[in-house]
Amino acid sequence: MGKDSNRQQKRSRASDAAEKVSQPVDAGTKRRRTSETNEAQASAIKSSSGAIKKVRKSDASLNGEEKRNSPAPWSFSRPVGGRYTNLDPIVTEDEAYLFVGLDTAVQVFATSTSRLLRTLQMETGQKVTGYKLSPVDPNVLYIFTPAFVTTWNWDTGKRLARWGTTNSTIAADVSGGEGTDRVASYFIGQQKDGKRQVLVSALGDKKLPDIVALETSEQINTIQVAYEGRVIVVSDGVHLFLGTTPNVDLETPESTQYTWREATLPVSATCIHLRENHDGVKSAHAPDVVDLAIGEGNGSILIYQDISSTLFGRSAEKKSPPRKLHWHRGAVSTVRWSKDGNYVISGGQESVLVLWQLDTGRKQFLPHLSSPICNVVVSPNGNSYVVKLADNSVMVLSARELQPFSNVTGLQLSSDVGTHKDSSSRKSSRAIAKLHPQHPERLLVAVPASHLSNQHASSQRPSSAVLQTFDIRANSHISRQALARTNTTTLNMSPEGSPIVTPNVRHLDIVEDGKWLATVDTWTPHRHDLETVDSPLRRPEIFLKFWKWNASSDNWELVTRIDAPHFSENRHASVLGLTARPSSHEFTTLGDDAILRFWCPTARTRSGLKTNAEDLHQDTWKCRSVIDLKGCLNNVSAPLPAACMSFSDDGSVLAVCLPSDSGANDGLVLLIDARTCTVHYRRTGVFFGNPCSVNFLGKYLIVASTGSVAVWDTVDDVVKPIQLAKPGSPLDVSNSPMLAVNARTQSFAIATRELDGSANKRRRRGRFHIRIYDVASFDLVFQESLGSSPVALLSDAYSGDYIVVDASGSVQRLGCLDKASQKSLQPQEVTSHLNSGLANIFSRGQEKVSAQVTDGENAGSSGKGLAGVFGDTPSFSLPSIGVLFRNVVQTLGSS
Secondary structure (H helix, E strand, O other), X not given: OHHHHHHHHHHHHHHHHHHHHOOHHHHHHOOEOOOOOHHHHHHHHHHHHHHHHHHHHHOHHHHOOOOOOXXXXXXXXXXXXXXXXXXOOEEOOOOOEEEEEOOOEEEEEEOOOOEEEEEEEOOOOOOOOEEEEOOOOOOEEXXXXXXXXXXXXXXXXXXXXXXXXXXXXXXXXXXXXXXXXXXXXXXXXXXXXXXXXXXXXXXXOOOOOOEEEEEEOOOOOEEEEEHHHOEEEEEOOOEEEEEEOOOOOOOOHHHOOOEEEEEEOOOOEEEEEEEEOHHHOOOOOOOOOEEEEEEEOOOEEEEEOOHXXXXXXXXXXXXXXXXXXXXXXXXXXXXXXXXXXXXEEEEEOOOOEEEEEOOOOOEEEEOOOOOOEEEEEEOOOOOEEEEEEOOOEEEEEEOOOOOEEEEEEOOOOOOOOOOOOOOOOOOOOOOOEEEOOOOOOEEEEEEEOOOOOHHHOOOOOOOEEEEEEEEOOOOEEEEEEEOOOOOOOOOOEOOOOOEOOOOEEEEEEEOOOOOEEEEEEEEOOOHHHHOOOOHHHHOOEEEEEEEEEEOOOOEEEEEEEEXXXXXXXXXXXOEEEEEEOOOOOOEEEEEOOOEEEEEEEEEOOOOOXXXXXXXXXXXXXXXXXXXXXXXXXXOOOOOOOOOEEEEOOOOOEEEEEEOXXXXXXXXXXXXXXXXXXXXXXXXXXXXXXXXXXXXXXOOEEEEEEOOOEEEEEOOOOEEEEEOOOOOOOOEOOOOOOEEEEEOOOOEEEEEEEEEOOOOOHHHOOEEEEEEEEXXXXXXXXEEEEEOXXXXXXXXXXXXXXXXXXXXOOEEEEEEEHHHHHHOOOOOHHHHHHHOOOHHHHHHHHHHHHHHHHHOOOOOOHHHOOOHHHHOOOOHHHOOOHHHHHHHHHHHHHHO
């Protein structure tokens, strides 16, 4: 099995290279980082240099003149992550592979390992509207976009053919020809006049003309095909169209004529599923019988047996009413027939999978799923169910035990992050994300505990109360842990119908060695619960938490919780900033009360117990120093609207940016000595507006605010402003720019949102751009527009790359090709993590023991026996049995 897995991984890498060759259009329009030969790199550098020269020529006002030497070329890598679309996943007949669709790609996973094998990437600007396996060749996958139909050999990752479509494709299905090896596609296309058509096209070696089977003014958006194309059902949620034909001749498709019947549904359908009823077919000349299950918005399910006679009866007397099933409180998101037709599977907002036994009327439940259910698919052999959840995860369940044997989890960002619905909140469009300092391939991001499905999305923004760790190099989910109180397995609605909100993590940071994590979460009661209560109680509750990394259980353990770390006038003051001090175990918080607090770990002494000095562990946190910044401000009556801070590279200086209170260009920057906790220098005029982000890069301090981006040379005391928008192009001040710096490339990156300059402010559309500047010369070395709103901009200190996370859940690296050969070796933890094979698995325990010895513990302390495994931890806080057993084996083996 290990050999097969390695073979699949190697084959996937080869297929990735094949994908790039098969997409010449995309490769020419957008540069990609690849590990090709030196000739390919040279050609990429040559083309990139030419493009960057044009950028620098247009921005000659920044540096006064155009330099002769072209700057280093920058390029984006292939995106990872991404949000799974609402299209049904596909599983192969042997249940060995799983296909999940993204907006611009289709991913192939191995169900045995839940690992990503390869990605079938579409060209730039093409959105996936459907994907189907070929009923003739199981290795062929058809992917539909609005303008093209693409044929892929998903086993090798090669694109075989591509055809253009006359109309914009909305939904599609495929079917095999009767008695032939030809495949036909049935898709809904939209014309320029708004009418929609059902088109039939034969897919073969050459593209045949499309045959219009139906044209209607109804906005149909769902199509399903049965009996090798002899039955077609399309719907818009209100009307249902049934098309039948005695035979389908794909050699001469123009001879195939469909007879259509239309019916008005008694409910507003949210999902439908068609089933071939072979039990009623006694001969080859008997009519094709199909059954239909309809899920509607009020939570009920309608079952139609033989829709030709029940739903499409010639007279009202001959129409029989459907069977009605009702359990869901809200709209039904998905409904499916089982393989034998004895069960109907449904799911909705309740996070419960319901199995309806039609003969007895009994219901079977699979409750407490992590999120609402979006899609359910039954495998071709009927032995498993594929369930797609709203939290961007897909799991494969066995049909008998309802136990998952495969689970695929993507980046679980909230679907409304970056939509700018709440323009008044500066942090509404940002994600709380950090790169692990010792494992730069790990992305730590705060995500919601429970998501809302697309059909039930409301104006309420979900709270981010869970920490997800995602491997952006392997494109795989690592872990998920709650940072605050969650309501995953309980009712999230009060008796009055108002939602029970969870705390929201507003800040997150981690120390340089990765041993401590600090978070700030805020909880505010729902306004309907406090209508009869005094107003002071409506103010939020704020908690500062310190977490310690536990290597044995592979999670973060809560060590200390500080209630109201900042308080003013009997209220919890908001925390505006949280940052970790480099080269030490310290954190700093800044509240809207203009108080700066330094937090450090300390030993917890226990009364009546004798402890030696070497047994004292830093297992609690306290505030070691407080600095009142009110004296540096002119107006201290109101809370601070915004503030940001950052440490220097060595951790000796803390820069604090406070907003201007007069509206002039008098943004305040304070330089604070971190050792003595005193204000060392005060500087005004660096920026204007509310500060958004600040970072040190050597002697330079880069400050990004709602109105400007400036670079301050702290040694020469010179401020250099950076022009964000082109002359005449307005800057969207409601969206603050994002800032990241990189010491390896001596550059800083800015992500901004610019308006299109339309006279009508309501019709102005924002475009997102990312720019990279050289800090020494202030030259613009790279700029490019982004397809989606960026929600996080991070910097990888080891590779010199910038990490861009956008609102679609995609993660891209922006790297410099000239710096690729100069990248330093990553930490030992990263190298050991990237190694694969059984040797690394069995030697992992010895590496942990040796790492503990190098951290300052002697060899004798590492072999204390079982006492070091169990310690003084109470029984209810011990890790799982599997983790304890592994630690015991490691301890006994090393003694």
